[in-house]
Amino acid sequence: RGLGEKQVKALWDWGLVHGPGDIFRLEERDRQSLTPLRNRDGWGAQSARKLFEAIEQRRKVPLARLLFALGMRHVGERNASLIARHFGSVETLAEACLTTDERRAEAMAELLTVDGLGPIVVEAFDQFLAEPHNADTLRDLVGLLDVQPPEARAADSPVAGKTVVFTGTLERMTRDEAKARAESLGAKVSGSVSKKTDIVVAGPGAGSKLAKATEFGVQVMTEDEWLSLIGG
């Protein structure tokens, strides 16, 4: 929060950040700087302090989010989560992917057997890791961050195994919260409605997805109905 395109560019131009890891070394470095952030144009003590606080809050990060954040081709939220779940912990992933080329090749072969991951995605992941500067960046981040292992999913909730799509505006929770909650209950959250969709949770402003749900005869419910179903 507070570190968008504009500020990243400024930090780069000032030589304060040259890679992802530098963000997490920024406060320390700034303390020793002759021209600290709080004295620069457009910045004050308040904005500098808030930026450092926001960065500290992100030091603790789920493994899937770290992988997603690397910006690898074909590795968005979903595939990052599949990869994270396969390895189970950042230590296991680091041992498998960041030691030797031979070990990495074995790990990629295993990844290919994961349901939902195909050759294109695994190849993209492998190509990323094959670049020494990428592997270095990941190692650097792993050393700086508190990486959380993926959470186990419940198998016995009312929505376990169901495919759910959220559409329209959610009023009682953010989209991320809704998604995380649903997934922790064993549901699969998708972005598009098909015949395979079990439940569409529609808020105000829902558009084409709600129409599709009606067309396919998929169960539609409000956010409140969804919350009472999952017991929240």
Next chain:
DNA sequence: TCAACTGGCGCCCATTTATG
């Protein structure tokens, strides 16, 4: 081969913060 689904993008809007 093809339906289903993901990733990535463009666009819009609300909120936050700096500035006059």
Next chain:
DNA sequence: CATAAATGGGCGCCAGTTGA
């Protein structure tokens, strides 16, 4: 206080990938 700039959240679209 009003305004402008920056950011994040959110939606829909669609090309490309997966898996039966």
